[in-house]
Amino acid sequence: MSVTGICQICEAAPARHGCPQCGRAVCEDHWSDDAGLCTECTQGRRQ
Numbered sequence: 001m002s003v004t005g006i007c008q009i010c011e012a013a014p015a016r017h018g019c020p021q022c023g024r025a026v027c028e029d030h031w032s033d034d035a036g037l038c039t040e041c042t043q044g045r046r047q
């Protein structure tokens, strides 16, 4: 998935990933490689 623009969480860094759950474009800081989701989504699904 190609993502362009700015991170929709911090609005300070370039977006590198698109979250498949919420659809946000997020930067490296707000992306969880482990979960394959943005940090906003991973916070709600800790196991």
Ligand SMILES: [Zn+2]
Residues within 6 Å of the ligand: 007, 008, 009, 010, 011, 012, 013, 026, 027, 028, 029, 030
């Ligand atoms: Zn960010």
Ligand SMILES: [Zn+2]
Residues within 6 Å of the ligand: 019, 020, 021, 022, 023, 024, 037, 038, 039, 040, 041
């Ligand atoms: Zn998300």
